[in-house]
Structure formats: C-alpha cells, structure tokens
Amino acid sequence: MAFQASPFLHPGTVSQTDRLAIVHLKRDLQLPTILRDHDEDNEGYAEGKVVNTRFGSFPHTTLIDLPWGSQVRASKVDTGSRGRRVKKRKRAGSAENSGPTKKVAKVDSEEAPIVDIAAEEAGTATPNTPAVKEETEAVAAASGFIHLLPPTPENWTSSLPHRTQVVYTPDYSYILHRIRARPGTNIIEAGAGSGSFTHASARSVFSGYANDQGVDGSPPKKQKLGKVWSFEFHEQRHEKLQKEIKDHGLEGLVQITHRDVCEDGFLVAGASPGADAVFLDLPAPWLALPNLSRSKPPPKHNGGRSKEATPTVPEDASSDTTKPWISPLNPSAPVHICTFSPCIEQVQRTVSAMRRLGWVDIEMVELSQKRFEIRRDRIGIDHSAQLGVQVSPANVDEAISRLLDVEDTFKSFHETGEKTELKKRDRPNPNNRAKILESLVGRKVYKEGNLAHRSEPEVKTHTSYLVFAVLPEEWTAKDEEEAKLRWEVKAREDSEKPKEVIGMSKRQIKRTAREAHKLKAAAKTASMPGDETREHAEGVNDNTLKGKGGVPEEACGSIKQELT
Numbered sequence: 001m002a003f004q005a006s007p008f009l010h011p012g013t014v015s016q017t018d019r020l021a022i023v024h025l026k027r028d029l030q031l032p033t034i035l036r037d038h039d040e041d042n043e044g045y046a047e048g049k050v051v052n053t054r055f056g057s058f059p060h061t062t063l064i065d066l067p068w069g070s071q072v073r074a075s076k077v078d079t080g081s082r083g084r085r086v087k088k089r090k091r092a093g094s095a096e097n098s099g100p101t102k103k104v105a106k107v108d109s110e111e112a113p114i115v116d117i118a119a120e121e122a123g124t125a126t127p128n129t130p131a132v133k134e135e136t137e138a139v140a141a142a143s144g145f146i147h148l149l150p151p152t153p154e155n156w157t158s159s160l161p162h163r164t165q166v167v168y169t170p171d172y173s174y175i176l177h178r179i180r181a182r183p184g185t186n187i188i189e190a191g192a193g194s195g196s197f198t199h200a201s202a203r204s205v206f207s208g209y210a211n212d213q214g215v216d217g218s219p220p221k222k223q224k225l226g227k228v229w230s231f232e233f234h235e236q237r238h239e240k241l242q243k244e245i246k247d248h249g250l251e252g253l254v255q256i257t258h259r260d261v262c263e264d265g266f267l268v269a270g271a272s273p274g275a276d277a278v279f280l281d282l283p284a285p286w287l288a289l290p291n292l293s294r295s296k297p298p299p300k301h302n303g304g305r306s307k308e309a310t311p312t313v314p315e316d317a318s319s320d321t322t323k324p325w326i327s328p329l330n331p332s333a334p335v336h337i338c339t340f341s342p343c344i345e346q347v348q349r350t351v352s353a354m355r356r357l358g359w360v361d362i363e364m365v366e367l368s369q370k371r372f373e374i375r376r377d378r379i380g381i382d383h384s385a386q387l388g389v390q391v392s393p394a395n396v397d398e399a400i401s402r403l404l405d406v407e408d409t410f411k412s413f414h415e416t417g418e419k420t421e422l423k424k425r426d427r428p429n430p431n432n433r434a435k436i437l438e439s440l441v442g443r444k445v446y447k448e449g450n451l452a453h454r455s456e457p458e459v460k461t462h463t464s465y466l467v468f469a470v471l472p473e474e475w476t477a478k479d480e481e482e483a484k485l486r487w488e489v490k491a492r493e494d495s496e497k498p499k500e501v502i503g504m505s506k507r508q509i510k511r512t513a514r515e516a517h518k519l520k521a522a523a524k525t526a527s528m529p530g531d532e533t534r535e536h537a538e539g540v541n542d543n544t545l546k547g548k549g550g551v552p553e554e555a556c557g558s559i560k561q562e563l564t
C-alpha cells in the first residue's frame with residue numbers, strides 16, 4: 001500500500017476512504033469515524049456503513065469525497081432492517097441485482113463471507129464463496145444535518161473514546177508550550193491513557209517522516225525528526241491506543257511501549273529515546289523520576305506502594321543491573337518536564353523528589369480555563385421574542401405606550417365584550433419577516449444594546465496541578481577544565497589594582513569599601529547647609545574620614561570599581 005501521511009498532519013482538501021473524519025453534530029458533540037466505502041462489520045444497512053446520530057443516519061457513501069467543512073443532510077435509512085440483515089444480502093449474479101437504485105460495493109476477499117440465509121436454510125449454501133454486497137443509494141431525509149471536519153488533536157480530544165481521564169486542550173496547549181515541544185523534539189509521555197495528549201504532542205513534534213523525499217524525489221534533507229515515546233502499563237489501553245495510532249497514520253511518529261515506567265524505566269529495546277521533554281500523567285510521578293536522571297539512580301525503594309498494586313509487565317534492558325546505565329534523556333540539552341497531578345499532596349512529593357534529583361526552576365501552575373460568552377443585551381417590547389432580547393420597555397415612552405395599549409384593550413372589553421385576542425391579531429407581529437429585514441438592513445442591530453460578557457459556569461477541563469522543572473545538562477570536572485581552556489579566565493595583575501587593595505582578601509576589600517562608603521555619606525550630610533544634621537556631623541571632615549576608615553577619599557572610587 002502506498003505511504004499515506006496522517007490525516008492529523010495532512011488532511012488534504014477532501015474526505016477520503018479509509019481515513020479518519022469527524023462528524024460534527026454540535027459544539028460539544030462530535031463523532032470520529034473512519035470512512036469506509038463498504039461495511040466491513042456487516043451491520044446490515046442497505047446503504048452500507050452508516051453513522052447513526054440523534055440528527056439522523058449518515059451512510060458513509062454520502063460522506064466520502066467531500067470538501068472538509070461540508071454540511072451533509074441525513075439520509076433515509078431503514079434501521080429496522082438490522083435484525084433481518086443477512087436476508088437482505090444477495091449473491092452475485094442474482095436477477096434482483098440489477099435494480100436502478102442499486103450500486104455494487106467493493107468487497108474485501110479476506111472478509112468473512114456473507115452467508116445467504118435462504119440458501120443456507122434450503123441446504124444449498126456454499127461456504128466460503130466470495131460474495132458481492134450491494135448497497136442502496138442514499139436518499140436525503142429531513143431529520144437533520146452534520147458538518148464533516150478533518151481530524152485535529154482538539155476535536156479528537158472532545159470526541160475520543162474515553163478509557164481514562166484525559167488531558168484537555170487548555171491544559172495540553174500550555175504544557176506543550178512550557179516543555180518547549182516543537183518540530184524535532186523527542187517527548188517522553190507516561191501514561192498514555194486514552195491518547196489525548198499523545199495526539200497533541202505528535203502534532204507538535206512532527207518535523208517530517210523518515211522516508212520523506214524532496215519534491216523532485218531527491219533524498220531527504222538531514223533534519224532531526226521529532227518523536228513521541230509513549231508508555232502505558234494497562235494492557236488493554238496499550239493495545240487500543242496502538243491500534244488507534246496505526247489507524248491514524250501516526251506510526252513512526254509515536255512509539256507506544258507497554259511498561260510500568262516506575263519499575264522499568266524509559267529505555268525502548270535497551271536504547272535511549274534521547275528525550276528533550278517529558279510529560280508524566282501518572283498517579284505517582286515521584287516514583288518514575290529517578291529513572292529520568294542523567295546518571296544511575298540510587299537503588300529502588302518501594303515508595304509506599306503495595307506490592308499487589310504493581311502490575312507485571314515485560315522486563316526491559318533498563319531493569320537489567322548487569323548492563324551499564326543508559327539515561328533516557330538527551331545528554332546535550334536541558335530537559336523540560338511537566339507532571340500532572342490532581343492533588344497538592346502528590347505535588348509536594350513530586351517537588352521533593354525533583355529537588356533531590358537535581359531539577360531546577362521548579363514551579364507549580366494551576367489552570368483555570370473559562371470560556372466567555374459575549375453578547376449584546378438588547379431591551380425592548382418592540383423586539384419581542386427575538387434572540388437575546390429582554391422583553392421589557394427600553395424607555396419611559398415605550399412603557400407608557402404599552403400601558404395605554406393595555407388600558408385600551410381593557411376598556412373596549414368592558415364596553416363591547418370584544419376579546420383581547422382579536423385585537424392582538426390585528427396588531428403587527430414584531431417578529432414578522434418585514435420587521436426582521438428592517439432591523440437587519442435599516443438598523444445596526446449588532447451595535448444595539450449593551451455589550452455584556454459572562455463566563456461559562458461549567459467548563460470541561462480536568463483541573464490538575466502542573467509541576468514544571470528543568471534538568472540542566474550535566475557539568476563534570478572535565479567540562480569545567482575544557483571550558484577554562486576554551487574561554488581563558490584572565491586574572492588581573494596586582495600592578496593593575498589600586499594600591500590600597502593589594503594584598504587584601506576579597507572580604508577585606510568588601511569591608512573597607514563599606515566603611516568608606518558610610519564615611520563618604522556622612523561627609524556629604526555634613527556639607528549640607530542649615531539643618532540639624534549639620535550640627536551632628538560637625539567636625540566630620542576629610543581629615544577625620546581618613547583617620548576613621550583609614551582609607552583616603554580618592555581611594556573610595558577605585559575600591560568600589562575593584563569590587564564591581
């Protein structure tokens with residue numbers, strides 16, 4: 001099969017068969033689906049593969065080859081036929097195959113053969129005979145519509161099948177920015193869970209595929225390829241995510257390993273991922289931190305975790321004590337980390353472990369994302385039931401005219417017995433077409449009323465504490481020597497120093513400078529005319545200064561200079 005880039009990275013302009021698409025029903029309701037031109041699950045719809053939603057049914061055939069963003073109307077699908085599904089299938093060559101509204105769908109020969117129930121009941125069925133399915137052309141229904149969107153990490157996060165708590169967009173966008181994720185970065189992620197962060201980080205670090213070629217077919221340019229090194233110790237979650245990554249064309253960019261990272265570390269097949277950044281979404285990140293060091297961590301302790309809770313996962317070379325220690329981190333760059341914890345006690349333990357292990361710039365952040373609804377509050381009886389309008393008088397004139405109206409109606413009812421409803425019917429409808437057109441064309445409705453904003457009370461984001469830190473590059477004595485040779489440190493010759501400080505230690509120089517500074521300040525006060533300070537400072541002159549500090553006035557400047 002020809003190589004196809006992931007739809008998350010290169011969605012193209014139209015939806016395609018066998019590629020992921022997002023069926024957008026409304027802002028907080030989206031369904032991911034891989035578009036198929038045939039029903040591989042044999043679900044029994046005459047139209048082939050169908051997405052059923054609260055807004056109607058959408059056969060995949062109506063969703064393929066459409067420009068992204070298209071609005072698609074629902075189709076009439078006989079959902080009641082699902083129970084009788086196999087009887088609906090006809091064998092190839094059957095006379096009924098040639099109806100005008102039928103079209104023949106491609107059938108994968110490796111699929112389970114479709115059983116002809118009628119033939120089976122009659123005992124004439126031939127097992128394993130390749131069959132051809134036929135699908136009815138979809139007919140539009142009035143039940144509703146959807147929009148077809150290309151997949152992005154954002155809409156994948158809001159539509160993915162939840163297997164765990166997930167990291168939502170407001171959190172991961174901030175995290176990826178803080179851990180400096182960019183094209184070419186190697187990220188370690190543990191645990192992978194439902195893959196929400198995995199998809200977002202994959203897009204951030206993508207800098208091309210290993211088999212990328214120039215436009216003219218020339219060999220690929222040498223560039224650092226970014227990669228997400230994902231770890232998950234729950235077997236089913238690991239399997240499901242691995243399948244998703246394959247289905248989404250992200251293999252090669254994301255490598256998922258089934259592993260307990262607290263026990264067995266972060267090496268993959270014995271080799272280092274060379275991580276520039278790390279994201280830990282684990283219940284006990286402090287247990288994994290020793291495995292993210294630049295040198296061999298101290299012997300493991302249980303960390304208060306019960307032995308029963310520790311799952312058994314395949315052993316890796318990293319846990320083999322006979323082999324030399326390999327760090328999973330990039331040795332030639334500072335490593336940025338973020339840990340995601342729901343409670344402050346976990347944060348405290350994580351921060352303590354980070355301090356012990358040499359992480360610096362440790363900082364905790366809590367994100368409280370809120371969405372603001374911005375609208376114009378319009379007031380007036382005239383607007384009546386229009387959207388966003390409070391139906392109450394906008395001013396005194398409007399209130400009086402309304403009161404007169406009501407009084408009139410009341411009076412006429414008592415005089416003539418005429419019902420109010422009749423009068424109402426005579427009154428022009430404020431929401432009639434002409435009125436609405438007038439308000440749209442004649443007036444600037446968008447400018448009317450007060451501009452108001454209020455925050456949404458409920459926001460779908462998993463509140464957690466984010467701990468950020470940096471692990472600097474290792475600096476050995478050898479590095480120090482090399483640096484000294486490279487950037488020669490030239491000590492000042494004694495002959496260049498002011499003579500007052502020659503032979504003094506740094507501490508002595510500092511003390512002398514402090515005293516000189518104090519005396520100089522006192523002398524300045526003494527020379528200020530006409531206040532009490534002058535009297536106190538009387539008698540303090542250059543000579544006493546010299547005597548007190550033992551430092552001549554002219555030396556003060558040079559001592560200060562020496563210290564700076």
Ligand SMILES: C[S@@+](CC[C@H](N)C(=O)[O-])C[C@H]1O[C@@H](n2cnc3c(N)ncnc32)[C@H](O)[C@@H]1O
Nearest residue numbers: 167191193194195196197232233234260261281
């Ligand atoms: C909250 S979920 C992660 C959600 C994920 N970040 C997302 O955005 O979808 C935490 C995951 O960590 C996994 N996990 C917990 N301890 C682990 C360990 N020691 N090693 C690897 N995975 C672990 C759990 O199985 C769980 O799936």
